[in-house]
Amino acid sequence: MSDLELRTLPTTDDPTPENIAWLQAVALGFHGQSLTDEQLKRWNSEAHRQGMRARGVYRSDLPEGAYPGPVGTFMSYDALVNTGGGHLETANLISDVTVRASHRRRGILRTMMTADLTEAHERGLAFASLTVTEAVIYGRFGFGVSSLHQHVELDVTHDFALRHQPTGHCEIVDARSEWVMDQRDALFRKTLERTRGAHDRQLFYRDRLSGAWDYDQGGENRKLRTVAHWSQAGELDGMATFEYGDWTDHELVINDLVALTPQAELALWDHLGHHDLVRKVTWRVANPHSPLRWALVDSRRLEVKGHRDCTWLRVLDPVRALSVRGWRDDGTVVIDVADDLGFAAGRFRITVEGGTASVERTHDEPDAHLGVQELGSLYFGVVEPSTLAAAGRVHGTPEAIARLDDLFEVDDQAFNNSHF
Known part of the structure; x- marks a missing residue:
């Protein structure tokens, strides 16, 4: 690290040249395309509003023609996590961690991680959390798998049915209306308050789930649709955002599903499963404890395509963490x-x-x-x-x-x- 320097970048509403170079380095690290001006502006603005802390490791001597910006990136911010019993605790959430291939095994990740965790500990936070692209990196820093999800595929061809008639009713709603976006945010907040291990969402979820802006596409997503569910009592208690695949696959892809009750969840699945011209419904972030399989007339219609860890928890203060x-x-x-x-x-x-x-x-x-690491896995009860x-x-x-x-x-x- 003698020729490398760790810096913390201030985030501003309008990106500075240094912010732009940092964001482009993140895109490079995740094998993405170079970001457009609009992507840079939106990403930087949301990072600023979220109160994110950007760190980078920089070379002291940049060779001529080399890709600009840091050779390592690291972002963190404070957000709420449900620790069980309805308690929401502020945690240090970590994202956008990259190390350039040319500078691997130089201690860059350890330097950035140690600095960030030390600062979070000094601020009195009980734990840090992250979602990962690789499962063998973060255990050595004390993170343990703390929640899981499944990639599921539901066969909705002829005779697809649940064992009971779902209660309430579903309606397609305008995903981009302010009312729908506000209601989706409110539904998620209620699930956050009720669900052990749930983490609050970044600001970009609002635009992404409405289709107003998709970072991967660099613009609008006009394929997104939203269905809402009302209970028999007239309470809005669930929403699912989805899009149709191509005509070859006849697939309906769920992007997000939030339900306050098992009845609302099953009603949304039933609605999505009865779309004409659709043969399968898929969701990559399904709850392993969903009642769906047991509600199907033919349980073999639900196929688990994969199991995946979602969040990794790192306890920083056992006294505080275990107390809450x-x-x-x-x-x-x-x-x-x-x-x-x-x-x-x-x-x-x-x-x-x-x-x-x-x-x-x-x-x-x-x-x-x-x-x-084991304490992090035990904390939410996943094992x-x-x-x-x-x-x-x-x-x-x-x-x-x-x-x-x-x-x-x-x-x-x-x-x-x-x-x-």
């Missing part, structure tokens, strides 16, 4: 947490009474030993301690692991469908 977690059962346990970066290292006594935990550092003998113990990643007596299972058990399954 929603707990189901009472109990007491002492855990010993290893953390190479030092933020979360130590022994902690967790005492839960009436769904609320008191957490304190202690020198008492621990019941279980684990790393901060049981006994499963990690069987995998050799949590250590303790069988009795202690059983008590950990009981304590970390959740009734509400974690899910997040907001990438960032």
Whole structure:
């Protein structure tokens, strides 16, 4: 790193030449096309309004003709995360992480990550979170898989049906009307408040889901359609945004589905599955705990094309993080947490009474030993301690692991469908 320098860039409403070079470096890092002036303006403006922190690693001597801008990029911002029990906690969300191929294995990612996590820890945040393109990079920085989703394909050819008649009614609505956009935002806010592991969305979701602006296309997306669901009581309780594929595939692709109740979700699936000229409905970010399979007359019509991790959680302050977690059962346990970066290292006594935990550092003998990466995976309940113990990643007596299972058990399954 002797010839490299880490800088933090101020974001402004109008992009500066330095901001433009940084954004183009992000596009390069994700193998995208060079950004247009309109893409640069929109991206930079939303980053500014979101309060994002842009970091870059720069060469001290730029060779003539070399691609301008940083050889490493890193963005973070503060947003709300549901920790269970209806509690929303501010977390440090990380995005736009790239390292140029010519400068790999120079410690660039570690430098950017350490600086960002240190700052977040100093600001008193309990954890950081990210979504990843590669699954083998971030464990070494203490991030653990914390939520999952599925890529599903539903066969809606002849005789597709649910076991029961959905309640309420669905209507196609104008995706670009301010009312629909406001209602979609309100529905998502309600699901954020109800769903353990849910993360708040970036500002670009509003325009992307309306079709007003699509960053990948660099303009409008006129193919997007939106359907809304009203309950029998007349409450708007669900929306799905979708588009039709080409005539060859006869596919309907869901871009987003937000429902406040299982009944609303099933009604939206039923509506989408009964479109003429459509043979299959696909969604890449489906909830693994959806009731859809069990509601189908023919359950084999739903095919899981793939399982994928969504969010990775990094605990920075175990006392705060565990104190604001929603707990189901009472109990007491002492855990010993290893953390190479030092933020979360130590022994902690967790005492839960009436769904609320008191957490304190202690020198008492621990019941279980684990790393901060494992603590991140246990936090939302996506995996049981006994499963990690069987995998050799949590250590303790069988009795202690059983008590950990009981304590970390959740009734509400974690899910997040907001990438960032």
